Amino acid sequence: MHPPGADTVLVRHGDVNTKSNTVKRYMEGILVENLEALLDDREVPGDVEQRWNRPLIHTTEDDVEAALEAATDAFGVVSASACRRVEPEPDAIYEVLVEAAREHYDGGTFAVDARRAEKDLPFTSEDIAREGGTAIWEAVQEEFEPEVDLDDPDITFGVEVHDDVAFVYLGSVDGPGGLPLGSQAPMVALVSGGIDSPVAAYEIMKRGSRVIPVYVDLGDYGGPDHEARAMETVATLSRYAPNFDMNVYRVPGGETVALLAETMEEGRMLSLRRFFYRIAEHIAEHTNASGIVTGEAIGQKSSQTGQNFAATSRVTDLPIHRPLLTWDKQDIVARAREIGTYDDSTINAGCNRVAPDRAETNAQLERLLEVEPDDLFERAEVAAREATLIDIGS
Numbered sequence: 001m002h003p004p005g006a007d008t009v010l011v012r013h014g015d016v017n018t019k020s021n022t023v024k025r026y027m028e029g030i031l032v033e034n035l036e037a038l039l040d041d042r043e044v045p046g047d048v049e050q051r052w053n054r055p056l057i058h059t060t061e062d063d064v065e066a067a068l069e070a071a072t073d074a075f076g077v078v079s080a081s082a083c084r085r086v087e088p089e090p091d092a093i094y095e096v097l098v099e100a101a102r103e104h105y106d107g108g109t110f111a112v113d114a115r116r117a118e119k120d121l122p123f124t125s126e127d128i129a130r131e132g133g134t135a136i137w138e139a140v141q142e143e144f145e146p147e148v149d150l151d152d153p154d155i156t157f158g159v160e161v162h163d164d165v166a167f168v169y170l171g172s173v174d175g176p177g178g179l180p181l182g183s184q185a186p187m188v189a190l191v192s193g194g195i196d197s198p199v200a201a202y203e204i205m206k207r208g209s210r211v212i213p214v215y216v217d218l219g220d221y222g223g224p225d226h227e228a229r230a231m232e233t234v235a236t237l238s239r240y241a242p243n244f245d246m247n248v249y250r251v252p253g254g255e256t257v258a259l260l261a262e263t264m265e266e267g268r269m270l271s272l273r274r275f276f277y278r279i280a281e282h283i284a285e286h287t288n289a290s291g292i293v294t295g296e297a298i299g300q301k302s303s304q305t306g307q308n309f310a311a312t313s314r315v316t317d318l319p320i321h322r323p324l325l326t327w328d329k330q331d332i333v334a335r336a337r338e339i340g341t342y343d344d345s346t347i348n349a350g351c352n353r354v355a356p357d358r359a360e361t362n363a364q365l366e367r368l369l370e371v372e373p374d375d376l377f378e379r380a381e382v383a384a385r386e387a388t389l390i391d392i393g394s
C-alpha cells in the first residue's frame with residue numbers, strides 16, 4: 001500500500017548508523033551496489049541514490065512495490081517504505097496526506113507518524129503530525145467516523161521531512177537488518193541441504209559476510225537427490241546476493257564416509273564432523289575465507305552436545321561459527337520458511353543414514369583419536385583438492 005504517485009523507496013539501515021562517518025559512507029556505498037544488483041536481477045527498473053542515512057530507489061509507481069520487495073531483501077536494511085516525494089512545506093505534505101487518505105483510508109483508527117531529519121526546520125514533527133492528522137480527519141469525516149489512535153492505529157501515515165525534500169508513505173516493511181553483504185570477511189559455509197545449514201548461511205550473510213558454500217558428497221549415504229537439495233537451497237540463498245559468486249564447492253567424501261561407517265560406531269559422526277571441518281579449512285585457505293559456518297545448535301542432535309563441540313572443534317585453527325547455536329528448532333524452521341529454503345530442504349532425498357544406532361554424546365578427544373582412521377586429515381586434504389565447483393545457475 002502506498003500513496004498515489006509514490007515512485008520512490010526510502011531505505012532505512014540500522015547497524016550501519018552506529019559506525020563512524022567514514023565507515024558508514026563505505027558501507028552505504030556497498031549497500032547501494034547491492035540494491036542495484038537486486039533490482040537488476042529482478043528486472044525492476046530503478047536508480048539508487050546514495051543519500052546520507054537514507055539510500056533512495058527512484059522508480060515508477062508501477063514498479064514501486066517490486067522495488068520495495070527487493071530493498072527489503074537486502075542485508076543491512078532494517079525497513080523501507082514506498083513513498084511519494086513532496087516539497088518540504090507543511091501545506092504540500094498535508095495535500096499528499098489527504099490524497100493518500102482518500103485513496104486508502106476505509107474507516108477505523110489512524111495516526112500520523114512524523115519525523116524531521118534536520119532540526120532547523122521552521123516547524124516541529126508534532127506540528128506536522130497534529131495538522132496533518134486534522135487534514136486527514138477533515139477529508140474523510142463525511143464518509144467515515146475517523147478516530148486517532150497513536151498506539152495501535154489501523155493505518156499509519158508516515159512523513160519524513162528533510163531540508164530539501166519530504167517523504168509521505170503508508171507504513172513500512174521490515175528488512176533483514178544486519179550489515180550490507182560484502183562489508184565483512186567471507187566465510188566458508190558447510191551446507192548439507194537440511195533445514196539448518198541454509199539458515200545458518202543466511203544469518204552469516206545477514207552480518208555482511210559473503211559465504212563460500214561447501215557440500216560434501218557422501219557417496220552411497222548421499223546421492224543425487226541429496227546433492228540437488230543442497231544446490232537448490234544455495235540457489236535460493238543466492239537470490240539475496242545476485243552480485244556475489246555463490247557457486248558450490250562439491251567435495252568427494254563418499255569413500256571416507258563409507259570407511260567411517262564400516263570402522264567406527266559411537267564416534268562416527270564426530271570423526272565425520274572433523275573431516276568436514278578440515279575440508280572447510282582447506283577451502284577457506286584457498287579462498288581467503290576467515291571462518292567456517294555450520295548449522296549446528298547446541299543439543300539439537302546427539303552429535304551436537306557441548307562436549308562433542310569441544311572435541312571436534314579442535315581439528316581446525318579457524319573459528320567455527322554456529323549462528324544457530326542457541327536457536328530452538330521451531331525458530332529455525334520459521335526462518336527457513338521466511339527466507340524460502342524450507343521447501344528445498346524438506347524434499348525427500350531418500351538417502352541412507354550415516355548416524356549409528358548408538359551415538360556418542362560425551363566425546364573425549366583422546367578416545368576418539370584412538371579409533372578414527374589415522375589418515376583422516378590426508379583424506380580431507382585430498383578431498384578438498386579434488387573439489388569441483390558447481391554452477392548453481394543463478
Ligand SMILES: Nc1ncnc2c1ncn2[C@@H]1O[C@H](COP(=O)(O)OP(=O)(O)OP(=O)(O)O)[C@@H](O)[C@H]1O
Pocket residue numbers: 189190191192193194195196197198214215216217218276293294295296300301303
Ligand atoms: N554433506 C554435508 N556437506 C557439507 N556440510 C554438511 C554436510 N552434512 C552436514 N554438514 C554440516 O554439518 C552440520 C551438522 O550436520 P548434521 O547432519 O548433524 O545436522 P543437521 O541438523 O541435519 O543439519 P542440516 O539441517 O543443516 O543438514 C550441518 O548444519 C552442516 O553445516
